[in-house]
Each structure stands twice: as structure tokens, then as C-alpha cells.
Amino acid sequence: MNLGLTIIKGRRSVRKYKTDKIDDNIIKETLEAARYAPTARNVQPWKIGVVRNKETLEKISELATYGKFIKTADTCFVVFAEKDHKFRVEDGSAVTMQILLSLWSFGVGSCWVAGNNMEYSEDVRKLLSVPDSYVLISLIPAGYPADVTIPSKKERKEIFFNEEYSEECEE
């Protein structure tokens, strides 16, 4: 397996973190990786926040219904996209994935925590003083893994089809 595939297939959502600090250079490289995400018509309609202040992390985790572990992370990336952009969700999701994979390539665990259309989206935006022309797409807490759960993945034959749709594909 090549290195890229090892990173892609090895990534898992990590929700338990060690207290070690993530090196600033990893944060920087990850933001660089984010810049290279694909985006419809190359509009790049995103703003990506980096939150490392403990009090702010706690406030975000209070807001995020299924992200209570955010307060235990070293860093939380916060992805916003322009509210009126047609492809805001796709573009914001692409950049989110780029961040998850970049972090994992450095051995840093993270987890995509829902942001788009969540009841707390606006509160997170206001907490971080982001203009209302942006909407929250995702929250990405990150830290060195203290524990990793390995969720099962569907079998290839259940999710792919060759040429035309079939319930189960023959490999």
C-alpha cells in the first residue's frame, strides 16, 4: 500500500486525546493543506478558524451537542463557508477532509463534529465573532490520540456498483 492510501485508510475519528500540545508547525502545515482543497469554480469560499484557547474550547464544547470532547482537545479547527455560495457545503466538506487527513499524516487524531445546519451553528459563529455572511460547516477538534475506536466499514460489494445499479456488486 502506498503512503497516501495508508494515511487515508488508517484515519479514524479520535475523540480521546493526550494532553500533549500539537506543534505549531503541524497546525501551519495543516492550514497549508487546507488551502489546496478542491472547490467549485475555485471560489475558495471558506474561513478556517484555529482555536487553542482553553476557555473558548470549553465554550464550543458546551454548544456542540455531540462534541463535548472538544474541551479536551489541544486545538479545534472551525470551518466556515460563505452563506450565499451555492457549493458552500461541498467546498466546506472538502476542506474539512483535507484537514482531517493532514492531521492524521502527522499522527494527530481529530474528529469531524457536525456544524452545518446544527442548532448551535449560529452560537459558534457569534462566539468567534465571525460575520453573518458565513455559516458553520464543521468543527474539528484535534490532539494526539489517547484512544482510538475502530468502527466497522461496509463491504465493497454493498456500496459499489459496476456500470449499472445493483444491490450487491460482483467483484
Ligand SMILES: Cc1cc2nc3c(=O)[nH]c(=O)nc-3n(C[C@H](O)[C@H](O)[C@H](O)COP(=O)(O)O)c2cc1C
Ligand atoms: C458530517 C459529519 C458529521 C459528524 N458529526 C459528528 C459529531 O457531531 N460528533 C462525533 O463524535 N462524530 C461526528 N462525526 C464523525 C463520525 O461519527 C465518524 O466519521 C463515523 O462514525 C465513522 O468513523 P471514522 O471517522 O472513524 O471512520 C461526523 C462525521 C461527519 C462526516
